[in-house]
Amino acid sequence: MNKKSAYTVAVVGATGAVGTEMLSVLEERKFPVDHILPLASSKSAGEEVTFQGKDLVVKLLTKDSFQGVDIALFSAGGDVSKEYAPIAAKAGAVVIDNSSAWRMDPQVPLVVPEVNPQDISKHQGIIANPNCSTIQMVVALKPLHDHAKITRIVVSTYQSVSGTGKEAMDELAEQCRQLLTFGDINPKVYPHQIAFNCLPHIDDFLPSGYTKEEMKMVNETRKIMGEPTIGVSATTVRVPVFVSHAESINIETEKKLSVEEARAILSTAPGVQLFDDPSRGIYPLQLDAVGTDAVFVGRIREDDSIPKGLNLWVVADNLRKGAALNAVQIAEELVR
Amino acid sequence: MNKKSAYTVAVVGATGAVGTEMLSVLEERKFPVDHILPLASSKSAGEEVTFQGKDLVVKLLTKDSFQGVDIALFSAGGDVSKEYAPIAAKAGAVVIDNSSAWRMDPQVPLVVPEVNPQDISKHQGIIANPNCSTIQMVVALKPLHDHAKITRIVVSTYQSVSGTGKEAMDELAEQCRQLLTFGDINPKVYPHQIAFNCLPHIDDFLPSGYTKEEMKMVNETRKIMGEPTIGVSATTVRVPVFVSHAESINIETEKKLSVEEARAILSTAPGVQLFDDPSRGIYPLQLDAVGTDAVFVGRIREDDSIPKGLNLWVVADNLRKGAALNAVQIAEELVR
Numbered sequence: 001m002n003k004k005s006a007y008t009v010a011v012v013g014a015t016g017a018v019g020t021e022m023l024s025v026l027e028e029r030k031f032p033v034d035h036i037l038p039l040a041s042s043k044s045a046g047e048e049v050t051f052q053g054k055d056l057v058v059k060l061l062t063k064d065s066f067q068g069v070d071i072a073l074f075s076a077g078g079d080v081s082k083e084y085a086p087i088a089a090k091a092g093a094v095v096i097d098n099s100s101a102w103r104m105d106p107q108v109p110l111v112v113p114e115v116n117p118q119d120i121s122k123h124q125g126i127i128a129n130p131n132c133s134t135i136q137m138v139v140a141l142k143p144l145h146d147h148a149k150i151t152r153i154v155v156s157t158y159q160s161v162s163g164t165g166k167e168a169m170d171e172l173a174e175q176c177r178q179l180l181t182f183g184d185i186n187p188k189v190y191p192h193q194i195a196f197n198c199l200p201h202i203d204d205f206l207p208s209g210y211t212k213e214e215m216k217m218v219n220e221t222r223k224i225m226g227e228p229t230i231g232v233s234a235t236t237v238r239v240p241v242f243v244s245h246a247e248s249i250n251i252e253t254e255k256k257l258s259v260e261e262a263r264a265i266l267s268t269a270p271g272v273q274l275f276d277d278p279s280r281g282i283y284p285l286q287l288d289a290v291g292t293d294a295v296f297v298g299r300i301r302e303d304d305s306i307p308k309g310l311n312l313w314v315v316a317d318n319l320r321k322g323a324a325l326n327a328v329q330i331a332e333e334l335v336r
Numbered sequence: 337m338n339k340k341s342a343y344t345v346a347v348v349g350a351t352g353a354v355g356t357e358m359l360s361v362l363e364e365r366k367f368p369v370d371h372i373l374p375l376a377s378s379k380s381a382g383e384e385v386t387f388q389g390k391d392l393v394v395k396l397l398t399k400d401s402f403q404g405v406d407i408a409l410f411s412a413g414g415d416v417s418k419e420y421a422p423i424a425a426k427a428g429a430v431v432i433d434n435s436s437a438w439r440m441d442p443q444v445p446l447v448v449p450e451v452n453p454q455d456i457s458k459h460q461g462i463i464a465n466p467n468c469s470t471i472q473m474v475v476a477l478k479p480l481h482d483h484a485k486i487t488r489i490v491v492s493t494y495q496s497v498s499g500t501g502k503e504a505m506d507e508l509a510e511q512c513r514q515l516l517t518f519g520d521i522n523p524k525v526y527p528h529q530i531a532f533n534c535l536p537h538i539d540d541f542l543p544s545g546y547t548k549e550e551m552k553m554v555n556e557t558r559k560i561m562g563e564p565t566i567g568v569s570a571t572t573v574r575v576p577v578f579v580s581h582a583e584s585i586n587i588e589t590e591k592k593l594s595v596e597e598a599r600a601i602l603s604t605a606p607g608v609q610l611f612d613d614p615s616r617g618i619y620p621l622q623l624d625a626v627g628t629d630a631v632f633v634g635r636i637r638e639d640d641s642i643p644k645g646l647n648l649w650v651v652a653d654n655l656r657k658g659a660a661l662n663a664v665q666i667a668e669e670l671v672r
Contacts, residue, residue, distance in 0.1 A: 152641050156492035156584035158534045158573065172532075176512050196508075196577050197623045198494045200584070200635050200649045205614040209595060209637040231641025235584040235649065237494065240576050241532050248492035248536070248571040248584075259545060278541040287533045299536050301545040305488050305567025313536045313571065 001070055001094050006034035007335065010069045010093065012084065013076030014038030014058050015047050017166045018098055021324035022073050023051050029328060032335065039065055041076065066091035071334070073327050074098060089125025094334060096127050096327045100212075103128040103220060110223050113329040114271040115142045120333050127330055132322025133157050133213065133236060133245055134220040139295040139321070140314045141251065142225060143269035144262060148253035148308075152231035155217060158239045158246040159202060160286065163318050164189060169242055176240075190238070199238040211236060244286035245318045249311070256308045262300050271321070276300050284315035292317055293325055337406055337430050342370035343671065346405045346429065348420065349412030350374030350394050351383050353502045354434055357660035358409050359387050365664060368671065375401055377412065402427035407670065409663050410434060425461025430670060432463050432663045436548075439464040439556060446559050449665040450607040451478045456669050463666055468658025469493050469549065469572060469581055470556040475631040475657070476650045477587065478561060479605035480598060484589035484644075488567035491553060494575045494582040495538060496622065499654050500525060505578055512576075526574070535574040547572060580622035581654045585647070592644045595636050602633050607657070612636050620651035628653055629661055 009026065013019040019038075026033060038049050038058045045060035059065070061080070066072060066088040074081050074088075075098040085095045085102060102108040109119035110128045115138050120127060130138075141150060161168040168189045175185045175195035187193055191201070203212035217234040221227075231252075257265075267274045273294035275284045284296035295316045303309030316322055345362065349355040355374075362369060374385050374394045381396035395401070397416070402408060402424040410417050410424075410433040417437040424431050438444040445455035446464045451474050456463060466474075477486060497504040504525045511521045511531035523529055527537070539548035553570040557563075567588075575582075593601075603610045609630035611620045620632035631652045639645030652658055 154490045154586045154639075154641070156571075158494070158575070173516060177516055180509060180513055180516075191617050192621055193623055197621060198575060198577060198582055199621070200582070200619055201614075201617070209614055209635065233586060233639045233641045233645070233647060235492075235586075235635070235647055237582075237584065239494070239534060241534060246534050246536070246573075248573065250490045250569060250571075250586075278537075278545055281527050281537070283536055285528055285533060285535070287529055299545065299571070303490075303569045305490070305569045309569070311569060311571055 001334070003335070004070070006032040007070040008035040008037065008068055009033050010037040010039055010066060010072040012039045012061055012072060012074045012080065014049050015040050015044040016075055017162055018075040018319055018323040020049060021319045022075065022327060023049055025320065025324045025328045027052055029332070031328060031331060037069060041080065063087050066093050069093040071096065071331050073331070075323065085126050094123065094125060094127065096129055096330050098129045098323055098327055100131065100216060102126050103130060104223065110220060111330050112138050112224055112326060113333050114139050116224050116226065117333050120330065129323065129327045129330065130220045130224060131213070131216040132163055132318040133159060133247065134217050134224070135322050135326050136245060136295045136314055136316035137217065137247055137249060138221055138224050139271045140249070140266070140297045140312060143265050143272070144251065144253070144257060145225060147265055148255040148257045150230060150251050150253050152252040153221070154233045154250040156235045156248045157237055158241070159236060160241040160243050160245055160318060161194060161238065162243045163245065172240055172242065194238065194240055196240060198240070200235065202236040202238055241286050243317060243319060244289040244315055245322060246284070246286050247314045249314055250303060251310050252306055253308045253310070257310055259300050259302055262310055266297050271295055272297055274298070284313055286315055289315045289317045291320070293320060295321055337670065339671070340406070342368040343406040344371040344373065344404055345369050346373040346375055346402060346408040348375045348397055348408060348410045348416065350385050351376050351380040352411055353498055354411040354655055354659040356385060357655045358411060358663060359385055361656065361660045361664045363388055365668070367664060367667060373405060377416065399423050402429050405429040407432065407667050409667070411659065421462050430459065430461060430463065432465055432666050434465045434659055434663055436467065436552060438462050439466060440559065446556060447666050448474055448560055448662060449669050450475050452560050452562065453669050456666065465659065465663045465666065466556045466560060467549070467552040468499055468654040469495060469583065470553050470560070471658050471662050472581060472631045472650055472652035473553065473583055473585060474557055474560050475607045476585070476602070476633045476648060479601050479608070480587065480589070480593060481561060483601055484591040484593045486566060486587050486589050488588040489557070490569045490586040492584045493570070493572045494577070495572060496577040496579050496581055496654060497530060497574065498579045499581065508576055508578065530574065530576055532576060536571065538572045538574055577622050579653060579655060580625040580651055581658060582620070582622050583650045585650055586639060587646050588642055589644045589646070593646055595638055598636050598646055607631055608633055610634070620649055622651055625651045625653045627656070629656060631657055
């Protein structure tokens with residue numbers, strides 16, 4: 001991709017929860033957009049989206065959509081990415097793909113700009129945006145890893161329904177309304193009631209008993225951190241929250257880290273907001289993270305069950321840092 | 337306490353979330369009750385409760401309440417227990433106390449009947465009922481510990497608001513109603529909004545940064561399991577769910593346990609219901625546990641990040657097995 005003063009940017013899946021957030025983030029961060037091209041499948045093409053105060057009609061995604069496009073942000077599911085990302089790359093665009101389709105491809109860099117920006121330059125037309133739950137974890141852990149070498153991570157997540165999409169947010173609201181008026185509910189998006197209930201089931205189950213979401217946290221963390229043997233054990237859980245994911249993270253390190261050292265490291269870490277003063281009731285909350293860019297870290301405690309361990313509570317807006325913002329940050333690095 | 341065909345049973349805190357559940361469980365399980373005595377502080381004395389189809393007026397708790405009482409089930413908070421449990425014991429009753437007041441007293445047995453029934457006989461008038469989040473964890477882990485010796489536990493909880501009490505359940509419902517109609521909310525019971533939000537804060541913070549709830553899981557687990565040095569690292573989180581607690585538990589064992597072995601052990605373990613067939617979408621859910629007696633265990637997976645580790649997802653009704661049922665089961669052992 002040639003350097004320009006402004007770029008033609010396509011957003012594939014422009015009407016989805018992440019796609020609309022991508023448009024907002026491009027606008028807010030004043031990304032040098034010469035021309036914006038919102039694209040979607042036939043289900044949503046023809047709808048309108050807003051960018052820089054203008055209503056734009058979403059165009060139908062076809063094989064010819066990418067002529068003249070410099071950067072294509074994809075967030076329309078794995079199947080669309082599998083089919084159209086190579087087409088866009090061949091047409092000369094750099095694809096930044098939010099689906100899981102290309103993440104573990106050895107030819108495709110998997111990037112969190114605060115963690116491995118150096119990997120961007122290795123791209124061959126496609127750059128993958130990691131899974132939301134992985135992004136916030138590695139932003140919080142990489143600075144600690146650089147100081148003390150993390151050898152093992154045990155993580156349990158508290159993930160919001162917006163990670164599933166708009167229809168899941170509607171389902172949560174609708175089920176709450178129905179249950180509070182003593183009505184019957186009829187789950188459609190999730191296999192079980194999500195209102196006032198937690199589901200230890202995100203994405204499909206694998207023969208090992210882990211879900212794909214859990215294995216994303218294992219494999220993507222290793223790839224992004226460049227540590228193919230780091231131990232990661234994940235339990236991913238959907239909770240009745242609209243936006244933002246929280247994570248209870250336990251780490252074991254090679255070098256001892258005190259709470260004070262961890263706080264000092266994280267207080268200057270890129271993309272991290274330290275929010276850790278329990279005596280004053282200050283700890284990260286999903287509600288507070290909504291619409292913000294930072295990865296909030298708090299409840300840092302020494303784990304007395306091992307010689308060198310820490311517990312942390314990490315929260316971020318899964319639609320922004322967990323998806324749209326990280327993708328736009330990759331685009332920013334790309335044009336820098 | 338002398339053996340009888342039926343007993344005089346006092347329930348202190350009879351109008352609370354756990355107290356009413358204690359009355360239900362005594363009735364359901366046909367505990368040999370000769371006379372039931374519902375007691376409460378001046379705030380609730382005079383209200384009516386139901387037992388065996390009869391409405392009973394709740395009497396005011398005084399120093400003279402326990403004459404002729406055989407068994408006194410306490411669930412009226414730590415301060416009430418501290419003051420009145422010794423008075424009841426002195427009057428000849430055996431106190432089964434649901435508060436945290438006496439749990440770590442070396443003279444007081446802390447009992448989960450499936451785990452350490454032998455400790456009941458050591459009582460000197462007071463027996464403590466463990467914390468809800470501890471009970472369900474040790475019921476699930478003790479059988480695995482007996483086979484493979486657990487050396488370390490890392491647990492993150494998903495605890496329902498009923499653990500706080502009735503007023504917290506009302507607050508969750510009210511906040512949901514207000515938010516779904518775009519109204520303003522005004523948190524009273526919790527320091528932050530609980531609707532559509534998770535709070536990594538249960539009970540007070542200690543100087544270490546841990547909460548009292550987290551340290552209950554550490555210290556009570558060690559006492560109940562009779563393993564004063566077992567490693568336990570806990571993060572306790574309140575989630576917007578009405579009833580039942582869920583726990584994501586990671587264990588490290590001395591002897592290797594396969595998923596199949598763990599399932600075989602738990603399938604015959606007392607008080608445990610194995611609910612583990614992810615390929616058919618079967619895993620424990622808080623919703624399914626409401627009103628039931630078992631500790632549900634599922635999502636059993638080998639933890640590849642260490643040579644001998646397992647992950648489990650454990651769910652139970654915190655008002656029943658986590659409180660009222662466990663207390664009544666202690667009473668049953670006592671009169672056996």
